[in-house]
Amino acid sequence: MRSKFNEIKGRPFYIFLLVAWCVGPLFLLLFYSLSDINSGYIDFKNYIALLQDEDFRTVMSNSLIVSTVSTFLSLSLATISAYAITRKSIRFGQTALFLFLAISMFPSIATLSPLYLIFREVGLRDTLISLIIPYTVFSLPIAIWMLSGYFKQIPKELELSAKLDGCSGFTIFWKILFPLLKSGLATTAILVFVTNWNEFIYAVAFTTTNFSRTLPIYISKFPTATDNVIGQLTATSIIGAIPLILIILFFQKRIVAGLTSGAVKE
């Protein structure tokens, strides 16, 4: 029975406000990108110019490559680490988890200058790998934390019975644990991917030209005070946001579940 407690008057109105708050800016950006300030018609010229722009294509592919590769590497390492921490009966599991969590709290600016110096010495600045490495490493803690949570949800009996049946460690992992883990992996992958796509401070310090530049930096370079550029800027923002919006549309239930379960995991 619905308790009186939960009835709040005018709820639909508040929800409308909320949706407007969240989505309004996106629509405004769309509006700015489509309208030619002078003519007032809907005009796709910004998008056409954008898709023909070689620099933009390079930048988008950079972002895609960096995010995908770092997510992939991070998850691979995180899976085996999370497996080790949760499946094996070890004494230092919980400590290890907390230590990993501590790493995730490092502010990026703190590790920025030493990494800058190192990459400079090794000559890796303005390459994609100079971004892939820090992204992988700094998404490891979150990935390990979340995957540990998912691993813990899989009952240990499954493993034991498989062992009794004579399966080796790797088969157990692949045939039994992995299928049950797919959901958790997907959620973790999405969160890591989004975090890496939006990362800013390392990209600013380590990239020089569009050769390795990622999308957030490319967008930040637009001046906003000149009117002619607003169309390009907003069009770039919209196209740059499309992959992310697609991710939300397909995976929103998953993402929400992942975020909320992660918070409660204490």
Next chain:
Amino acid sequence: MNFLKKISLTPDEKRAALLIAPAVILIFFVAIIPIINIFYLSLFRKVLIFDITKFIGFDNYRHLLVDQRFWNSFFNNVNYSFFSVAIELVLGLTIALILNQSFKARWLIRTAILIPWILPTVIASKFWNIILDPQYGLANKILLNLHIIDKNINWLGDPFWAMKCAIMVDVWKYTPFLSLLLLGGLQLIPKELYEAAILDGTNKLQSFKNITLPLLMPTMLVALLFRTMDSFSAFSVVYVLTNGGPADSTELMSLYSYKTLFQSLQFGYGAAISVIIFLCVLLISIFYLYSFSYKTKDVD
């Protein structure tokens, strides 16, 4: 090395250690070593343009104590974190309460809520840059039309308004996200508790105080912890929105550190500022973890 020999690892543990090793090694080299390096660097005067590298002990920190610009950035950080987290908490909780029940088109709400969080902060900052433009931005146009103001306000160029705008961008981006986290926590509270409270005759406010708040505390603290730490190391909002703002009014510590490092190439001093940021974040997490264990003892 002796104590290691005394601790004998079971074969299982040995295998586990092997599996964790790659992650640990990577983290060690890419995260731990730079942090140690930063502490080490902060003890030097390392000015790359002058080509000086000189050990000066804690001189950098002594200089920090009297550096007005540093204290300005420190208080900017406190200001920024405090207000943005506080506003996000209040608004987020309100939204979570409103959303706390099943209704149609949940997917629409979920999608909408995730959008501010998933958009790169850069896009949000640029967006607000456009809207807050003193001459052509929508904000002034709307406010002028509604006769709320009589003259264009220079939002991002006025030291009074700039920081408030930066906080607003942060609030816009993270309130929905926070409300999601809190909603998750709310949904864990058994409905029976509320029903029992109504039978007991308690009103909304009391049941909120006695049931909701305490049971939500763990979730709230975790969410607050991450948000506070995040906002203390905030960088891209102010970098893109105002680049430190009119007269350094929106310069956060991370931005000051970045400028010191890469504008005047003072790697020693910049390292010292980074160390302070790191310690602040550490203190914040310790504070939260402490109150967390303290509060959760109470709940029973």
Next chain:
Amino acid sequence: MHTNKPKIIIIITVIIIGLILTVITAGLFKQKTGDFKADSKVTTIVFAHYEIQDSASFGNKTDAIKELIKKFEKIHPDIKVKEEILPNQSDIQHQYYVINLEGNTPNIDVLSMDVIWIKEFAKAGWILDLDKYINKKDFQDFITPLYGSITYNNKIYAEPWVLTSGALFYRKDLLEKYGFKSPQTFEELVNQSLYILKKENNPDLYGYLWQGNEQEGMVCNVLEYLYSLNGAILNADKVVIDSPQNKKALTFLQSLFKSGVSPDTVKTSNLIVNRRLFLQGHGIFMRDWSTSYKQITGKDSPLYGKAGMANIPHFEGYQSAPVLGGHQLGINKSSRHPKESYEFIKFITSPESQKFLAMNSLFLPSRHSVYKDEKLVKTYPFLKTYYEEIIPTIKSRPLDPYYVMFSSALQSEFSAIIVGRQSIDKSLKIAKDQIEFIIDSSKEKNSRILTKSSNHDKKEKKEKTE
């Protein structure tokens, strides 16, 4: 509706794509040259420069630099030039260069540098000295005020390109309405502003717009007052920023707000905001850079026929002191194609290119011969006045590799004075302390406790063996 299968397929596809990309990027990891195509017959050089066009308010459809690049590539079919456009603000441009040049990037070849950075970059070892490339005879054609900023240790590190100086723009129509001529002195400017403001009685009209925002541009503004009173920052090695002339100039600056000549918005405004206001008719006077002349007084400007450009005024009894600015071209020391880079520099600083740029973009030439070009002077008659009367009065900011660091302190303290947050005496004292600290630090001897040899070391060794 729990169809997890299609979603799982999507995820697996993404992972497979990820694997493929990992393999592909393995080839991209070590690619550090500016060669965006694998074609080894064509050398690609990257030309980093600031946005010379400002097409938004200019209206001219020609992208002058792109046209010149096309011309260059026709003459040199084995060289391709890629542009890297710098951010708009001087300080952010500087940050960009610092991060990347200190990072030994090979991905910038030719760079346009503000006059105040050249000595700094030269000292830091980031740019090549051009002595072995330049044509000494050709160099006589360049305008003298620039010589000071492009040399370091008696070697030339940049080839002059754009010349600019502080300039005063004024509303010819408003001044004529009240029988005024463009003000020669600051006192005249104040009087004219107050008179016109009173008579016009227009709340949307401002008197004197200039840059108060905490940036390098503001320092230029302020220095024009200081220099006019014969004040200075340095006198040989002594820091004289707290001199009485400087205090007098700064008091005058503060009085501009008190008397209402300059509105409060000026305290935090920048070039772009001011230009917009002025072009919309909201200002009587505006201090800007001389390269804005087309934007403000040219055919496409909304103020065409109504606006004029004059030299920065001076204090009664003293001389005008517009500050020198402009970008000059150098070569990154880590560039892999210095020869090709110089070919491009030679081309784009040539008299023909400078003439083309002057006709088609916001550019003022740095060559004597171009100012004497008949066609150019016919199209833009004021260039004659600029060349003969204004250029001789141009003054440089301190020609010191550490100027950028001084400027940091100056920006902070001048801004405090302008905003009214701090007294003039206190601000100048803080500025003096900071500048003296910088100078003292620069004299410290190196003590190499860190074993890794720095950037500078390696380059010095290289120079010795060459």
